[in-house]
Amino acid sequence: MTHRRKCPALSALCLLLVASLAPVLRANEPVTADNPGLASLLAQLPEASYADKRDLVAKMVQSQDPKVRTVLRALLEDALYVRTSDNQVFVGEIDGDSVRLTDPLTGQAAGAVASDTISMIGVNNQLRKTLRVALAQFDLTSPDAAVRRAAVKEMLRALDTESQALLRSRLAGEHDAAVRSEIREGLALADLDSAEASTRFAAVRELSTSLNPDVYNRLSAMVQAASDGSYGEPDPAIRAAAQQSLRVIERYRNFYAAVQTLIYGLSEGSVFVLIAIGLAITFGVMGVINMAHGELMMLGAYTTYVVQLLMPNHIGLSIIVAIPAAFLVSGVIGIVIERGIVSHLYGRPLETLLATFGVSLILQQTVRDIFSANNRPVITPEWLAGSLQINDVLAITYNRLYIIVFTFGLFLALLAVLKRTRLGLQVRAVSQNREMAKAMGVRTAWVDALTFGLGSGIAGIAGVALSQLTNVGPNLGQSYIVDAFMVVVFGGVGNLWGTEVSGNALGAVNKLLEPYAGAVLAKIFVLVFLIFFIQWKPRGLFPQKGRHADG
Amino acid sequence: MAESVVTDVAAALSADRGGRLLLLLLGAVAVFVPVLNVLPGDASFLHISGYTMTLTAKYMTYGMLALAVDLIWGYCGILSLGHGAFFALGGYAMGMYLMRQIGARGVYGNPLLPDFMVFLNWKELPWFWHGFQSFPYALAMVVLVPGLLALVFGFLAFRSRVSGVYLSIITQALTYALMLAFFRNDMGFGGNNGFTDFKDILGYDLQAEGTRVALFVCTALALMLSYALCRYVVASRAGRVIVAVRDAESRARFLGYRVEFYKLWVFVLSAILAGIAGALYVPQIGIINPSEFSPVNSIEIVIWVAIGGRGTLYGAVVGALLVNLAKTYLTGAFPSVWLYGLGALFIVVTLFLRHGVVGVIDQWRRFRLAGRAA
Numbered sequence: 039m040t041h042r043r044k045c046p047a048l049s050a051l052c053l054l055l056v057a058s059l060a061p062v063l064r065a066n067e068p069v070t071a072d073n074p075g076l077a078s079l080l081a082q083l084p085e086a087s088y089a090d091k092r093d094l095v096a097k098m099v100q101s102q103d104p105k106v107r108t109v110l111r112a113l114l115e116d117a118l119y120v121r122t123s124d125n126q127v128f129v130g131e132i133d134g135d136s137v138r139l140t141d142p143l144t145g146q147a148a149g150a151v152a153s154d155t156i157s158m159i160g161v162n163n164q165l166r167k168t169l170r171v172a173l174a175q176f177d178l179t180s181p182d183a184a185v186r187r188a189a190v191k192e193m194l195r196a197l198d199t200e201s202q203a204l205l206r207s208r209l210a211g212e213h214d215a216a217v218r219s220e221i222r223e224g225l226a227l228a229d230l231d232s233a234e235a236s237t238r239f240a241a242v243r244e245l246s247t248s249l250n251p252d253v254y255n256r257l258s259a260m261v262q263a264a265s266d267g268s269y270g271e272p273d274p275a276i277r278a279a280a281q282q283s284l285r286v287i288e289r290y291r292n293f294y295a296a297v298q299t300l301i302y303g304l305s306e307g308s309v310f311v312l313i314a315i316g317l318a319i320t321f322g323v324m325g326v327i328n329m330a331h332g333e334l335m336m337l338g339a340y341t342t343y344v345v346q347l348l349m350p351n352h353i354g355l356s357i358i359v360a361i362p363a364a365f366l367v368s369g370v371i372g373i374v375i376e377r378g379i380v381s382h383l384y385g386r387p388l389e390t391l392l393a394t395f396g397v398s399l400i401l402q403q404t405v406r407d408i409f410s411a412n413n414r415p416v417i418t419p420e421w422l423a424g425s426l427q428i429n430d431v432l433a434i435t436y437n438r439l440y441i442i443v444f445t446f447g448l449f450l451a452l453l454a455v456l457k458r459t460r461l462g463l464q465v466r467a468v469s470q471n472r473e474m475a476k477a478m479g480v481r482t483a484w485v486d487a488l489t490f491g492l493g494s495g496i497a498g499i500a501g502v503a504l505s506q507l508t509n510v511g512p513n514l515g516q517s518y519i520v521d522a523f524m525v526v527v528f529g530g531v532g533n534l535w536g537t538e539v540s541g542n543a544l545g546a547v548n549k550l551l552e553p554y555a556g557a558v559l560a561k562i563f564v565l566v567f568l569i570f571f572i573q574w575k576p577r578g579l580f581p582q583k584g585r586h587a588d589g
Numbered sequence: 590m591a592e593s594v595v596t597d598v599a600a601a602l603s604a605d606r607g608g609r610l611l612l613l614l615l616g617a618v619a620v621f622v623p624v625l626n627v628l629p630g631d632a633s634f635l636h637i638s639g640y641t642m643t644l645t646a647k648y649m650t651y652g653m654l655a656l657a658v659d660l661i662w663g664y665c666g667i668l669s670l671g672h673g674a675f676f677a678l679g680g681y682a683m684g685m686y687l688m689r690q691i692g693a694r695g696v697y698g699n700p701l702l703p704d705f706m707v708f709l710n711w712k713e714l715p716w717f718w719h720g721f722q723s724f725p726y727a728l729a730m731v732v733l734v735p736g737l738l739a740l741v742f743g744f745l746a747f748r749s750r751v752s753g754v755y756l757s758i759i760t761q762a763l764t765y766a767l768m769l770a771f772f773r774n775d776m777g778f779g780g781n782n783g784f785t786d787f788k789d790i791l792g793y794d795l796q797a798e799g800t801r802v803a804l805f806v807c808t809a810l811a812l813m814l815s816y817a818l819c820r821y822v823v824a825s826r827a828g829r830v831i832v833a834v835r836d837a838e839s840r841a842r843f844l845g846y847r848v849e850f851y852k853l854w855v856f857v858l859s860a861i862l863a864g865i866a867g868a869l870y871v872p873q874i875g876i877i878n879p880s881e882f883s884p885v886n887s888i889e890i891v892i893w894v895a896i897g898g899r900g901t902l903y904g905a906v907v908g909a910l911l912v913n914l915a916k917t918y919l920t921g922a923f924p925s926v927w928l929y930g931l932g933a934l935f936i937v938v939t940l941f942l943r944h945g946v947v948g949v950i951d952q953w954r955r956f957r958l959a960g961r962a963a
Contacts, residue, residue, distance in 0.1 A: 327754050382940055387754045388668045389939040395888050396935025403928035520765045523758045558769050565766035569759050573745040
């Protein structure tokens with residue numbers, strides 16, 4: 039089979055021969071779709087003994103017919119049946135009491151039949167092993183590199199001399215780098231057991247770039263001294279080489295561990311930025327202490343839940359729909375809060391704080407009365423689940439990646455609104471000099487309401503993201519409010535970039551401390567650090583420039 | 590010296606009608622509630638149940654806490670959103686003494702270690718638990734722990750001129766951090782269960798009628814004394830400087846006053862009062878746990894003061910009493926209405942009742958007087 043791939047000219051010659059000598063050679067030759075050779079092999083299958091079945095399988099593999107794969111896979115999975123009435127072989131799929139049959143040769147459906155009119159073609163463990171290797175061999179020649187790679191992995195699970203030889207010959211013809219490294223790694227691992235010292239030595243060298251945990255364990259075992267003073271590897275030169283390889287591998291592992299911590303820190307930081315960014319508008323730009331900020335996020339999370347209830351068949355889409363919906367819900371409620379309460383309290387920040395805290399209590403209780411006090415289940419769409427496997431030691435879950443991208447996108451969008459739009463210009467004008475802005479014809483009350491609505495709407499969007507990260511319940515907002523204020527104050531009030539930087543910095547510090555101190559203690563350390571930091575720099579990391587006097 | 594303090598207090602009180610009324614009322618409560626609890630039989634309509642007496646004691650400790658907050662918020666303009674922390678610390682100090690008093694009567698019968706430590710498989714008492722078997726030591730800690738925390742925290746904050754909402758936010762962060770810390774089992778404060786199942790105090794059974802009456806009277810006296818102390822402080826020369834700091838901090842500084850010094854000692858005094866309130870609360874209520882540190886509790890204290898009327902002292906006590914009466918009634922009768930009610934109170938008081946309930950009464954009196962004059 040392998041040699042045929044290498045010599046297409048020879049195969050063509052064979053085909054010519056087949057054309058003339060067909061009846062004699064049929065069983066061993068590759069022929070096209072309606073292969074009578076495969077058909078006859080199949081026909082023999084039901085009656086054959088297990089030993090005969092192995093021969094038949096080998097012959098089928100040699101036939102190179104792409105349909106053979108379906109047959110072998112079905113046989114392995116106990117899904118190959120023979121119809122009692124005419125001894126014809128089918129691939130069957132159990133569907134309730136009946137079995138849907140498919141003709142493996144033509145690929146056409148042959149209808150559903152009752153399960154007592156057919157009988158399964160049995161296999162034993164030895165045959166299963168043969169089948170697995172046969173399938174892998176078959177797949178090794180597949181044009182699809184991913185299939186070849188999977189086949190290599192399958193073969194490496196149970197490596198014998200035969201399959202080793204097969205892989206070795208395969209290596210020469212393989213062009214895909216990933217498949218090649220997979221084969222080389224597997225062979226090298228097998229070579230570690232070789233009696234030949236030079237083979238082992240070469241294998242150890244070969245493995246120095248591998249991140250496979252098996253490799254690490256094997257190499258560690260080689261250099262470990264047993265209680266009687268002997269080593270897993272008798273040859274000291276090879277032990278030294280293994281030690282060297284281990285050092286290289288450890289360096290890589292440490293590097294990837296650092297990358298992982300960095301990404302985890304960034305995603306943790308993104309959560310901090312997310313919860314604080316709406317507050318950076320209402321508190322940072324407008325100077326309003328909005329204690330109901332957390333509840334506006336909670337409303338965003340509940341909006342996600344309601345959207346999912348409304349479109350249960352499009353969960354994947356629901357998150358996308360929930361973003362503008364949450365923006366509207368929280369934004370409108372924010373504007374109502376601003377017009378109804380906050381606008382009467384400008385210049386009295388402590389009273390604003392208390393009144394908005396009252397609002398937060400009312401919002402919490404409203405949600406509790408509508409949706410009950412229990413957490414609501416928000417479904418994670420498939421495209422948010424799973425993880426990105428970069429190599430054997432580095433895997434990053436998609437929701438961590440999305441949260442980083444999403445938060446940064448939100449941040450840029452907000453920055454664009456503030457710097458590039460008319461509303462943004464008016465917002466900045468009002469926050470810098472209210473009287474002057476008014477004199478220039480800016481409707482300051484209107485701008486206040488819209489700014490507050492914008493900050494609240496952003497909080498709602500943050501809530502959509504939070505619904506994917508934590509439990510959605512009436513207390514969702516409360517647990518973030520202290521953090522949110524700390525992030526804004528740490529970054530410097532009135533400075534969006536400050537919020538972005540401080541959120542990420544706090545997230546990174548939190549994640550770095552976590553392995554040593556545990557999650558709760560890390561959080562306490564961060565809070566205490568912030569308390570001290572504010573004493574040291576009361577205006578945050580990036581204070582606003584300009585002159586000001588304390589009251 | 591002592592005499593002059595007494596005359597000063599008397600002078601301050603003579604100009605404080607509301608305060609005199611409050612002290613009179615508290616004095617009556619301190620006498621009649623225990624008497625009516627002990628003397629009439631259970632069936633008599635004059636009888637006050639032990640439950641009601643404990644509840645009244647709880648309100649009075651809250652009144653003391655509100656007094657502490659009004660002292661710094663109403664008179665010095667410092668809005669602390671973390672005063673619950675000082676209350677809880679005082680409570681924990683008292684709780685540690687009560688835990689040590691349990692001795693070998695705990696579930697596990699360990700003569701030295703409180704139950705939760707045995708449960709956590711600890712072998713010896715942590716260093717900070719030593720000394721708490723002594724009542725005077727525990728009392729000292731009730732004062733020292735909140736006081737020292739306030740001293741360090743206030744020193745740093747006021748020195749670097751952290752003020753206004755920034756101060757509020759970091760006090761909130763302080764109590765939040767303490768809550769997280771006390772929730773941890775390995776801190777040695779009983780984790781989220783806190784301390785409970787107390788047996789006795791100074792050798793007297795906590796469940797006995799006599800002990801409860803004594804504690805009640807102590808609480809009423811403590812509240813009256815704290816009121817007199819606060820009134821004395823705000824009427825003193827230093828009290829006037831404190832008010833000046835509230836109204837125009839920069840001007841007070843330019844006049845040569847060490848603003849941060851005045852702020853600091855008033856803050857420390859307030860924290861100590863809150864700690865003592867906590868220490869009185871724990872033996873009567875019978876439990877202390879980390880939820881006392883929760884930021885929401887601290888904000889609630891502020892609303893008591895705001896509803897009663899900030900900057901009057903007696904208003905704070907009245908506010909604490911009114912809100913908690915309403916809370917006890919509503920959470921029992923209409924549980925879901927309570928949070929709406931509390932939320933609405935926050936909004937209505939800040940929007941319409943800037944001087945609280947006592948402010949409304951004052952206004953009404955002035956209105957009536959004006960009508961009589963005309």
